[in-house]
Amino acid sequence: MAASASVPSSEPHIPVLLRSLLDEVSPVSGVWLDGTLGAGGYSRALLENGAERVISVDRDPAALEMAADWAGNYGDRLQLVKGGFGNLDRFADVPLDGVTLDLGVSSMQLDDPERGFSFMADGPLDMRMGSQGPTAADLVxxxxxxxxxxxxxxxxxxxxxxxxxxxxxxxxxxxxxxxxxxxxxxxxxxxxxxxxxxxxxxxxxxxxxxxxxNNEYEQLVDGLEAAERALKPGGFLAVVTFHSIEDRVVKRFFRQRSGMDQRGSRHAPPQESKATRFRLKTYTPIGPDDRELATNRRSRSAKLRIGVRTCAEAGQCDRTALGLPALPRRGMGK
Ligand SMILES: C[S@@+](CC[C@H](N)C(=O)[O-])C[C@H]1O[C@@H](n2cnc3c(N)ncnc32)[C@H](O)[C@@H]1O
The missing domain is CATH 1.10.150.170 (Putative methyltransferase TM0872, insert domain)
Known part of the structure; x- marks a missing residue:
């Protein structure tokens, strides 16, 4: 791309790895779903750089309220949806050209002591991204x-x-x-x-x-499978992770769904088979460059992985092979 692609700067959350993402998926076109709206950095950049329409999803009602300030600029090219990305295929009314998942919490969530995510400022021990379910205090x-x-x-x-x-x-x-x-x-x-x-x-x-x-690992795997169902052949799935467990799950998902884990040798060329639901766009993850590191400390652990959907029929992945941490079944009683 597109060194000239327009990347809106959106305080109070600086979008992470956005320029790299746009470089990889350019030219942007068609209908995209942004499963993690946050402050709207990705959604706006997609709209500014060629997407006809973006369906922007967040489970946090505050993210959707914030978007009301700028959503009017895009008319019916932007659809705001409150929900979890684990079901993202239900929010798509047409086969999608791209899905973005920028995992974890936003700066707005982290920096607001009342949300209870931060160990640096005093607040209620909440940590819910949405407004329902047990809080961190309930668990603790x-x-x-x-x-x-x-x-x-x-x-x-x-x-x-x-x-x-x-x-x-x-x-x-x-x-x-x-x-x-x-x-x-x-x-x-x-x-x-x-x-x-x-x-x-x-x-x-x-x-x-x-x-x-926030059931984050379950949401992640559900979301990856839902994206596989929702994307059209040639559609992009771009995922940004922030810690090693998330990244392992995404890496293994893409390896499994691209058929790469069936090869005898990792030096053998990738072969397309019936089981190949994605082609890897990034063989190694993309991280922040020095410029991004210098301007956004929160980008330091970010990794971007991208796959391109093939025409093979969607299915269920082998969850046991994704390296998901499995908790023994738990109750909520001492
Ligand atoms: C890192 S921020 C995204 C920032 C966004 N890309 C931007 O540029 O402003 C992550 C956002 O995803 C939301 N989120 C996290 N998990 C989610 C899930 N399973 N379903 C829907 N939204 C989720 C969070 O509430 C938060 O607003």
Whole structure:
């Protein structure tokens, strides 16, 4: 493309890897579905760079309210939908030319203490992207020590999972943990102080609880399968991930659906077969360049992977091969 493609700058959330995405899918045309509207950086860029229409989905009502400020500029070329991208094929009225999923939370969600996502500012321990279902406080105060340890370990890859779970249960026996900084302090008490340049000690534990509250891994796999159903042959599926578990799932999905995991040798050329639902557009993920890193710290762990839909019939993927962390079945009681 399109060095000249127009990329709107959209405070308060700076879109991540947007220029790389546009470069890879250019020339943009037809009907796209943006499964993670956020501040609308991707949706607007697609509309400004050739998409006839964009269906923009978010489970967070605040994202849709924010979009009301600029949605009028695009008339009926923009459709706003409140919902989870796990069902995204239900929101598409025609076969799609492209689907974008920019995973995780937006800066608006992270920076608003009242949403409860941040370990840096005090707020209610909520972490729900939508407005329904159990909050982070519900999980932290009601799950058993073992269930909490599983979440910290499997969803956050936190090595001190058991220690943190034990400390959480001990702390909540005195009074329920209802604030973000209360949980952050419990986690910090279990881990060494972060050295300069290291992430905050509560990063992994907060990620783990957020993933559990929002069923993020289930939504991700449902969304990848739904995109396979919704895309037309030649349509793009572009996914931006922010941590290793998400990226592993997306990488394995694309390998499986492109038939690459059936090859004997990884040096053998890819072969199209009946099972090939996607062709890989990116063999290795695209990360931020120095310029993006310098202007947007939140881009540092981002990875973009893109597949192109073939004409093979859509189907169900083998979920057991995606490296999804599987929690033992849980209740909500101590
Ligand atoms: C990283 S932000 C997207 C930012 C957006 N690309 C932009 O440029 O402004 C992620 C957004 O996706 C939403 N989201 C996360 N998981 C979702 C899901 N399963 N279904 C629908 N929306 C989801 C979040 O509420 C958040 O608004």
């Amino acid at each position: 105060n009601r799950l058993t020590e073992k269930e909490l340890a599983d979440i910290f370990f499997l969803y956050g890859e936190e090595r001190a999972a058991r220690r943190i779970a034990r400390a959480t249960v001990r702390r909540r026996a005195k009074s329920p943990i209802t604030r973000t900084l209360e949980l952050a302090s419990v986690v910090q008490g279990c881990l060494p102080r972060a050295k300069c340049g290291q992430s905050h000690p509560a990063t992994r534990a907060f990620q783990a609880i957020r993933v559990a509250v």
